Amino acid sequence: MPESRPTGEAPEAAGSPRSPRSPRSPASRRVHLPSAALAAIRRQAGAAAPAECCGALIGLLTERPPSSSSGPLTCEEMRVARVRPARNVAPSPTRYEVAPEEIAAAEVEAAEIGLEVVGYYHSHPASPPVPSPTDLEAAWPWYSYLIVDARTGELRAWRLAEDRSAFVEDDLRVFGDGGA
Amino acid sequence: MSVTVGIPAPLRGYIGGRAEVQVAPGTVGGALRELAAAHPQLRRHLFADDGGLRRYVNVYVNEEDVRWLEGERTPVQDGDTLVIVPSIAGGETPADLPELDRAELARYSRHLALPEVGEAGQRRLKAGRVLVVGAGGLGSPVGLYLAAAGVGTIGLVDFDAVDVTNLQRQVLYGESNLGQRKTDAAAHRLADLNPHVRLVRHDLQLTRENALAVIRDYDVVVDGTDNFPTRYLVNDACVLLGKPYVYGSILRFEGQVSVFDGRRGPCYRCLFREPPPPGLVPSCAEGGVLGVLPGIVGSLQALEAMKLLLGQGETLLGRLLLFDALALSFRELRLRKNPDCPVCGAHPTITELIDYEDFCGLRPAPAPAGDAATERPGLLAEAPIDADALPPELSARELKQLLDAGVELDLVDIREPYEWAIANLEPYGARLIPLGQLAEHLDELRDGRPVVLYCHSGVRSARALAALAQAGLVRVSHLRGGIAAWTADVDPTVPRY
Numbered sequence: 144m145p146e147s148r149p150t151g152e153a154p155e156a157a158g159s160p161r162s163p164r165s166p167r168s169p170a171s172r173r174v175h176l177p178s179a180a181l182a183a184i185r186r187q188a189g190a191a192a193p194a195e196c197c198g199a200l201i202g203l204l205t206e207r208p209p210s211s212s213s214g215p216l217t218c219e220e221m222r223v224a225r226v227r228p229a230r231n232v233a234p235s236p237t238r239y240e241v242a243p244e245e246i247a248a249a250e251v252e253a254a255e256i257g258l259e260v261v262g263y264y265h266s267h268p269a270s271p272p273v274p275s276p277t278d279l280e281a282a283w284p285w286y287s288y289l290i291v292d293a294r295t296g297e298l299r300a301w302r303l304a305e306d307r308s309a310f311v312e313d314d315l316r317v318f319g320d321g322g323a
Numbered sequence: 324m325s326v327t328v329g330i331p332a333p334l335r336g337y338i339g340g341r342a343e344v345q346v347a348p349g350t351v352g353g354a355l356r357e358l359a360a361a362h363p364q365l366r367r368h369l370f371a372d373d374g375g376l377r378r379y380v381n382v383y384v385n386e387e388d389v390r391w392l393e394g395e396r397t398p399v400q401d402g403d404t405l406v407i408v409p410s411i412a413g414g415e416t417p418a419d420l421p422e423l424d425r426a427e428l429a430r431y432s433r434h435l436a437l438p439e440v441g442e443a444g445q446r447r448l449k450a451g452r453v454l455v456v457g458a459g460g461l462g463s464p465v466g467l468y469l470a471a472a473g474v475g476t477i478g479l480v481d482f483d484a485v486d487v488t489n490l491q492r493q494v495l496y497g498e499s500n501l502g503q504r505k506t507d508a509a510a511h512r513l514a515d516l517n518p519h520v521r522l523v524r525h526d527l528q529l530t531r532e533n534a535l536a537v538i539r540d541y542d543v544v545v546d547g548t549d550n551f552p553t554r555y556l557v558n559d560a561c562v563l564l565g566k567p568y569v570y571g572s573i574l575r576f577e578g579q580v581s582v583f584d585g586r587r588g589p590c591y592r593c594l595f596r597e598p599p600p601p602g603l604v605p606s607c608a609e610g611g612v613l614g615v616l617p618g619i620v621g622s623l624q625a626l627e628a629m630k631l632l633l634g635q636g637e638t639l640l641g642r643l644l645l646f647d648a649l650a651l652s653f654r655e656l657r658l659r660k661n662p663d664c665p666v667c668g669a670h671p672t673i674t675e676l677i678d679y680e681d682f683c684g685l686r687p688a689p690a691p692a693g694d695a696a697t698e699r700p701g702l703l704a705e706a707p708i709d710a711d712a713l714p715p716e717l718s719a720r721e722l723k724q725l726l727d728a729g730v731e732l733d734l735v736d737i738r739e740p741y742e743w744a745i746a747n748l749e750p751y752g753a754r755l756i757p758l759g760q761l762a763e764h765l766d767e768l769r770d771g772r773p774v775v776l777y778c779h780s781g782v783r784s785a786r787a788l789a790a791l792a793q794a795g796l797v798r799v800s801h802l803r804g805g806i807a808a809w810t811a812d813v814d815p816t817v818p819r820y
Contacts, residue, residue: 195414
């Protein structure tokens with residue numbers, strides 16, 4: 144279940160078009176992941192263990208207008224089309240860092256198919272898929288961060304709270320045959 | 324005109340969804356502060372609490388990373404493009420690292436007092452797994468310091484037994500260990516030093532068949548061997564598995580240390596694509612080694628392994644540290660990743676382990692370069708200087724004059740091959756005969772052209788000159804001040820080291 148952050152703001156955007164790039168955290172965000180991508184992330188995490196693995200999420204962020212079910216606030220829909228494994232260049236076994244040239248390559252690959260890099264995933268080889276303080280320190284807004292527990296395969300989706308104080312969990316939905 | 328700033332996707336929401344904005348010229352820091360002033364919500368994502376740029380913000384000016392320019396002070400002018408690129412990083416929380424019990428907290432209290440280590444760092448060390456290849460001169464201090472520091476798992480690879488000739492430098496062992504397997508004796512000693520450490524004995528010789536399986540279970544590999552096949556084997560296996568490789572080597576009074584990691588920088592093959600011809604570099608058994616030297620080099624390797632586990636400090640990745648015990652000097656060479664490296668380059672040709680004995684044993688020696696001088700056009704003119712009357716010592720400028728005058732000389736570099744690899748006078752016709760092999764070339768030197776010896780600073784060549792003179796060579800001289808003087812006085816393009 145998504146934890147929506149209380150914003151305490153007037154629903155000024157209701158009924159008016161709003162960019163999905165709004166700096167304001169949406170009421171909620173759903174992240175749609177193809178089951179094949181889930182399987183690929185799990186495989187990569189298992190092969191990399193005990194090191195961490197990482198990669199880019201290529202997809203599209205759209206916005207669902209306010210509805211009776213979501214209340215007056217918008218809900219973002221992040222659709223992941225494919226995942227792109229990246230080299231982990233972090234010097235430590237309990238850290239990850241996407242090789243800078245792979246960030247650029249992922250952007251190029253996404254642009255070629257009319258999409259964009261909407262987030263990144265990484266594995267926790269020996270702990271639950273919950274963001275660590277290191278993850279928080281390094282995080283960027285807007286991106287979706289998927290974390291997989293390499294031991295169990297459990298996968299959860301997170302996004303940085305606007306004030307950088309914490310991560311907000313997104314509603315991760317796997318679709319396609321053989322989904323989790 | 325103004326400066327264009329490229330905004331990455333995660334930040335576009337703060338500037339109305341635009342991918343770029345214009346700011347006034349000035350500096351990188353000024354441009355980004357102007358941006359943050361216009362869009363206050365950007366500030367916390369770009370700047371840290373201390374006002375500096377967050378370390379996860381990479382900035383490129385006209386496609387150059389500003390870290391290699393002047394950082395925030397890098398100037399930006401009209402027409403320049405400044406691009407903000409997010410760095411994507413993170414890591415498992417220290418809370419998931421193994422706990423320290425009361426006894427460990429006491430044992431490691433001096434580490435815990437260091438903010439750069441602390442409890443989180445000590446737990447990282449406990450979670451860390453280091454493979455020490457070779458439990459000898461280098462492996463001794465590596466094993467002792469890593470075990471004492473609380474590295475949780477230490478693997479020891481060796482197939483040898485303790486011999487009396489080891490005790491001059493292999494401080495893991497004592498008289499009581501003579502004849503024992505090194506892995507057994509070392510594990511016993513390290514377990515006594517720190518019972519909290521898990522010791523894994525690999526009583527074997529690393530080969531292409533077993534190397535990947537052994538190395539796979541470790542986070543860092545420390546090489547304490549002194550032979551080329553193992554060095555290339557360990558390097559290639561580390562590149563294939565994506566592990567950092569802490570390299571060390573010693574001979575006589577000199578040592579080298581570096582960290583190789585094909586994922587993030589150069590690997591050993593980027594530096595030495597192929598091994599020297601067999602026999603060219605003597606082993607420590609042949610050439611000798613000062614007892615304390617492996618203590619120094621091995622301690623540096625242990626230090627680098629700890630920094631890799633801690634994720635702290637600047638490692639020697641991309642740098643080769645050269646230590647000269649007699650001069651007591653450290654020098655440093657910048658190493659670059661070779662984009663065409665056969666194992667870690669963009670298009671590797673080595674994608675699995677090969678036969679390293681073969682690779683290191685069947686390479687033909689490079690053709691001697693000594694004849695090059697006679698082939699250089701313009702230098703075959705008559706020689707006005709009597710080569711038979713060479714003074715025993717030549718300054719760099721005097722030697723240059725002789726060469727320019729076309730005097731046919733046998734310019735012999737008596738340094739070690741690794742020094743030759745760093746800088747040499749091959750363009751002037753020099754050839755390499757390491758000091759240890761001069762004796763084998765006596766007849767050839769005696770019968771050939773007048774010989775001019777050189778080394779790094781003129782000390783070794785003076786000694787060699789005396790030896791050759793004693794052996795009956797008369798037409799022999801040496802370069803005063805060595806290749807260093809050549810760089811200073813004749814050709815500044817010859818690298819210093």
